[in-house]
Amino acid sequence: xxxxxxxxxxxxxxxxxxxxxxxxxxxxxxxxxxxxxxxxxxxxxxxxxxxxxxxxxxxxxxxxxxxxxxxxxxxxxxxxxxxxxxxxxxxxxxxxxxxxxxxxxxxxxxxxxxxxxxxxxxxxxxxxxxxxxxxxxxxxxxxxxxxxxxxxxxxxxxxxxxxxxxxxxxxxxxxxxxxxxxxxxxxxxxxxxxxxxxxxxxxxxxxxxxxxxxxxxxxxxxxxxxxxxxxxxxxxxxxxxxxxxxxxxxxxxxxxxxxxxxx
Amino acid sequence: xxxxxxxxxxxxxxxxxxxxxxxxxxxxxxxxxxxxxxxxxxxxxxxxxxxxxxxxxxxxxxxxxxxxxxxxxxxxxxxxxxxxxxxxxxxxxxxxxxxxxxxxxxxxxxxxxxxxxxxxxxxxxxxxxxxxxxxxxxxxxxxxxxxxxxxxxxxxxxxxxxxxxxxxxxxxxxxxxxxxxxxxxxxxxxxxxxxxxxxxxxxxxxxxxxxxxxxxxxxxxxxxxxxxxxxxxxxxxxxxxxxxxxxxxxxxxxxxxxxxxxxxxxxxxxxxxxxxxxxxxxxxxxxxxxxxxxxxxxxxxxxxxxxxxxxxxxxxxxxxxxxxxxxxxxxxxxxxxxxxxxxxxxxxxxxxxxxxxxxxxxxxxxxxxxxxxxxxxxx
Numbered sequence: 001x002x003x004x005x006x007x008x009x010x011x012x013x014x015x016x017x018x019x020x021x022x023x024x025x026x027x028x029x030x031x032x033x034x035x036x037x038x039x040x041x042x043x044x045x046x047x048x049x050x051x052x053x054x055x056x057x058x059x060x061x062x063x064x065x066x067x068x069x070x071x072x073x074x075x076x077x078x079x080x081x082x083x084x085x086x087x088x089x090x091x092x093x094x095x096x097x098x099x100x101x102x103x104x105x106x107x108x109x110x111x112x113x114x115x116x117x118x119x120x121x122x123x124x125x126x127x128x129x130x131x132x133x134x135x136x137x138x139x140x141x142x143x144x145x146x147x148x149x150x151x152x153x154x155x156x157x158x159x160x161x162x163x164x165x166x167x168x169x170x171x172x173x174x175x176x177x178x179x180x181x182x183x184x185x186x187x188x189x190x191x192x193x194x195x196x197x198x199x200x201x202x203x204x205x206x207x208x209x210x211x212x213x214x215x216x217x218x219x220x221x222x223x224x225x226x227x228x229x230x231x232x233x234x235x236x237x238x239x240x241x242x243x244x245x246x247x248x249x250x251x252x253x254x255x256x257x258x259x260x261x262x263x
Numbered sequence: 264x265x266x267x268x269x270x271x272x273x274x275x276x277x278x279x280x281x282x283x284x285x286x287x288x289x290x291x292x293x294x295x296x297x298x299x300x301x302x303x304x305x306x307x308x309x310x311x312x313x314x315x316x317x318x319x320x321x322x323x324x325x326x327x328x329x330x331x332x333x334x335x336x337x338x339x340x341x342x343x344x345x346x347x348x349x350x351x352x353x354x355x356x357x358x359x360x361x362x363x364x365x366x367x368x369x370x371x372x373x374x375x376x377x378x379x380x381x382x383x384x385x386x387x388x389x390x391x392x393x394x395x396x397x398x399x400x401x402x403x404x405x406x407x408x409x410x411x412x413x414x415x416x417x418x419x420x421x422x423x424x425x426x427x428x429x430x431x432x433x434x435x436x437x438x439x440x441x442x443x444x445x446x447x448x449x450x451x452x453x454x455x456x457x458x459x460x461x462x463x464x465x466x467x468x469x470x471x472x473x474x475x476x477x478x479x480x481x482x483x484x485x486x487x488x489x490x491x492x493x494x495x496x497x498x499x500x501x502x503x504x505x506x507x508x509x510x511x512x513x514x515x516x517x518x519x520x521x522x523x524x525x526x527x528x529x530x531x532x533x534x535x536x537x538x539x540x541x542x543x544x545x546x547x548x549x550x551x552x553x554x555x556x557x558x559x560x561x562x563x564x565x566x567x568x569x570x571x572x573x574x575x576x577x578x579x580x581x582x583x584x585x586x587x588x589x590x591x592x593x594x595x596x597x598x599x600x601x602x603x604x605x606x607x608x609x610x611x612x613x614x615x616x617x618x619x620x621x622x623x624x625x626x627x628x629x630x631x632x633x634x635x636x637x638x639x640x641x642x
Contacts, residue, residue, distance in 0.1 A: 070632065083635035109632075121640040126633055128619065 007057055008064045008261070010253030011044060012084060013071030016107030016135065016220065018043040020051045021250040022062075023258055030054035031247050040071035064257035068249055070108065082256060084249045085113055085124050090259075091252025092216040093119025095242050100212035103202055103231065103239075104249075105221025107135040112205040114212055123209045133201035135220045137173070138227070141194050144177050145187050152191055156226025159192030173197065195230035203234040216240045218248040266475040267453075273460035273472070274504075280464045281312050282351045290353040290412070293377070295340070295367070297528035297550050298358035298385045300543045302424040303405050305466065307412045312352065313462035316340045318503040318624045328374065334363040335622035336500045336591045341367060344375045354379035354411065356404075361554045361596055379411040388556050389549050398544045421539045431466050432529045434473045439526070441477070442518045443581055446486045451496070451507040451517025458524060459502050492641050495578045495613070496520040497604065498589035499552075499597055505624040506589055513634045519581035521574055522589075527551050553600035567607040574604070575611055585641040587634070588617040614641050 007029065012019040014036065021031040032054065034047040052059055065079040068087045075081070084104070092099045093115060104111045110133040113124035127133045142149045163185050165173055173194070180190055198221075206215070215237060221227050222245025232239040242248050264272075273280065281291045291310045294301075301311040316339030322331075325342035343349055355377040357368035368382045384400050386393035405416050438457065441448045457476055461469035494510060494517045501507065502524050507517050520526055527550055536542040549555070551573070560569035568575075578586065586608050590597040598619070605615045616637040620626055 070628075073631075081635075083632050083639055085632070085636035086639045113636075121636060123614075124636055124640070 007055065007062050008254045008257040009048070009051070009062050009066075010087065010250040010255070010257060011048065011065065011067045011069075011075065011077075011079075012087065012247075012250040012253060013040050013044055013067065013069035013075060014084075014106060014108075014249075015070050017246065018047050018069075018071070019247050019250040020044075020047045021247055021254050022051050022055045022057070023251075023254040024055070026255075026258070028251070031244070031250065033246060036071065040074040041076050044071075044074075045076055064261045066253040066257040066260070068253045080257075080260070082253065085111055085121060087249040087252035087256060088218055089113055089115045089121050089252065090119050090255050091248040091250075092218060092242070094252070094255050095248070096214060096216055096240050098214045099216045099240065101206060101209070101215045103206060103215065103217045103221075104219040105133070105135055105198075105202070105217065105227070106219040107139075110134050110202060110205060110221070112202070112209045114209045125205050125209050127201065127205060133198055133205065137194065137198060138221075138224065140174055141177060141191065144174060145181070145190065147187060147191075150223070153223070153225035153227065155188050156191035156195050156224075157229065159186075159188040159226075161186075161189050162196055163189050163193030165193050165197045191226060192230070195224075195226045196234075198227060199230035199234035202231050206235060211235060213237055214240055216242070218242055218245045220246050222246070222248075266472070266479050270453075270456050270460045270472060270476065273464060274456040277315060277459070277463045278312075278348070278351060280468070281310060284310055284465075285351050285353070291351055292354035292356060292379070292408075293349060293352035294356040294358075295364050296358055296360040297523050297552065298360050298547055299356050299383060300401065300533075300547055301466065302421060302428055302533065302539070302543060303401065303408065303416070304356075305427065306421040306424040307405075307408055307414065307416055309354070309408070309412060310465055314340050314349065315459065315462060315502040316500070316622065317343060318505060318622055321623075328370070332593060334361075334591060334593050336594075337363045337367045339622060341371060341374075344371060349375070352377050354381070354408075356381045356383065358383040358385045360385060360552060361594075363593075379408070381407050386548070387554065388558065390558050394544050394548055397548050398540050401540055401543060418539060422535070425533045425535060425539055425542060427466055427470075429532045429535075431461075431470050431473065432532050434470060434477065435529045438473060438477050438480075439519070441480055442516075444485070445493075445582065446489050446491065447493075447516050447518050448483055448486065449480045450511055451494075451520075452504045452511055454517075455501065455504050455507050455524070462502075462524075491515055492584040492638055493518045493582055495574075495581065495583035495586045496522060496525070496589060497574065497586060499523050499591050499594055500622070501525070501589060503624060505627055506620070506630070509627045509630060510587065510634055513631065513638055515634075515638050519577050519583060521551060521577065523550075523552055526577070553596040567603060567610075571604055571607045574608070578608070578611070578613055583613060585614045585616065585637065587637070588615060590617070590619045591622045592619050 008023045010021045019033045022029045030051040032047045032051040067075040067079045067081050068084045072081045088104050092102050102113045110127040114122040217239045222241045292304050293312045293314045304311040322338050322342045324345040325338045359365040372380045492515045494515050533546040534542040
């Protein structure tokens with residue numbers, strides 16, 4: 001890799017999608033996202049090729065790179081690996097210097113972290129092997145209701161009588177959702193109920209790491225306006241959301257790659 | 264065969280040596296946890312064998328008889344028994360360490376009875392009346408075992424056994440002292456192998472193994488400084504290297520522990536008392552398993568210090584930078600003790616990562632993120 005140029009890459013190999021981002025002098029030069037599918041390596045190669053082309057550079061022009069995410073070990077590059085919690089922390093800190101608590105609602109897990117004013121982790125917690133608080137829950141509901149995932153948020157905000165879910169388990173919630181549809185509940189009310197159930201799980205995680213404002217919600221969950229609102233209501237405060245929440249870890253990884261070169 | 268090869272063989276092929284001894288006419292007594300005085304078994308000329316599960320085999324047979332929301336360690340052990348992997352045991356001894364193990368005694372005995380079966384009633388409260396009760400229980404256990412063995416317990420032989428096991432304890436402490444160096448001269452992964460290897464062979468043979476291993480470690484060149492964080496482990500059963508190997512592969516040294524497969528079973532000597540049963544009671548009653556309760560002392564701060572002061576000393580002497588709690592899922596005692604211990608250690612400025620796991624090597628990928636983030640946090 002070329003030490004004189006000023007491009008840094010962050011690659012986040014998540015459970016649902018692989019994200020890449022290129023920083024040029026602390027500004028985002030290009031970013032991209034592709035489904036992880038069954039092949040992390042191929043997805044990573046594809047998305048990197050895309051963002052490099054978009055930035056108009058070759059991989060040799062990169063001065064540094066950090067890889068993160070659940071699939072980081074299968075990265076086809078020999079680059080430093082950091083946990084996505086550190087990368088989210090760094091990314092959120094750069095976007096919102098006032099951020100002290102981070103909630104990452106990803107495809108597989110939900111993570112809550114408290115961060116220092118300098119953007120490093122003070123404490124963190126991850127949801128256990130449970131899909132209720134994660135994006136997986138939304139995917140399941142989206143499939144049952146035949147509503148595309150990106151329409152879930154806006155529709156949820158139109159709810160008038162949110163459905164109460166008696167269970168906190170995504171698998172049982174699936175059958176419960178079907179019962180509610182049979183009873184004639186409106187999709188908007190079902191979705192708002194799902195968001196409330198998820199927010200309750202998230203609240204428990206955040207309270208355990210000790211909530212401190214400001215709170216940033218990142219990961220795919222940040223793109224769901226209904227979920228953001230439900231989490232805000234559960235915690236009793238306004239939630240900050242990055243412009244592209246799914247790219248936060250890739251952005252943080254690129255920032256860390258740049259910092260690493262400077263020190 | 265190099266000493267590490269020998270340890271590897273004992274670690275991976277558990278039970279091989281016990282089967283050999285049995286073929287030669289010896290009787291093997293399987294037992295659970297660290298509350299059963301091996302000294303009594305040894306003094307009666309029997310071979311103690313600590314029952315372990317297998318994190319590398321799925322639990323299938325056991326779940327046809329048990330509910331899956333029970334301790335996966337106990338279920339795994341029982342699974343192996345159902346599959347005939349403990350057919351070499353002549354005796355089965357369970358202490359009432361926790362409710363799971365107590366119930367496991369009855370279930371095990373009903374399904375895979377051994378010629379000798381015994382439950383030792385271990386009191387939960389560490390106090391004077393408990394000591395008296397436990398001494399009676401140990402006499403009762405020894406009496407039952409005498410009948411099975413067809414010989415009387417010779418107190419002189421029991422004193423010899425106490426000295427034998429104390430010799431092993433001293434050697435293991437000597438081995439642990441080699442972990443104090445920065446960086447440690449021996450990895451947590453190696454230590455686990457040495458300890459687990461010893462659980463299925465007579466103490467006298469384990470002593471030779473540990474002695475040879477210490478000699479080998481002492482000849483190693485001092486490792487170069489690497490600045491990697493040093494981890495203290497707290498929890499219950501870690502009888503497989505997978506988890507410790509994962510922590511070390513993420514860039515850390517596991518340097519000290521409070522585990523029932525670690526310091527908990529060997530750290531304190533059995534005092535050499537006139538009546539050897541008194542010494543046995545003193546050591547085994549005060550085993551640091553969270554199922555045992557230290558009588559409450561003073562206010563909250565005094566109480567935490569009284570319960571966990573030894574952990575603070577362990578962490579300080581072995582220069583730990585962070586503590587990881589590894590709790591086998593559904594272990595109520597650990598899960599209820601964890602928050603208090605976390606509060607105490609956090610006050611001592613020792614960051615804590617609490618992990619609950621399935622007693623299976625297949626979960627390691629999911630744990631990696633947590634461990635990486637924790638190591639990045641304490642770096």
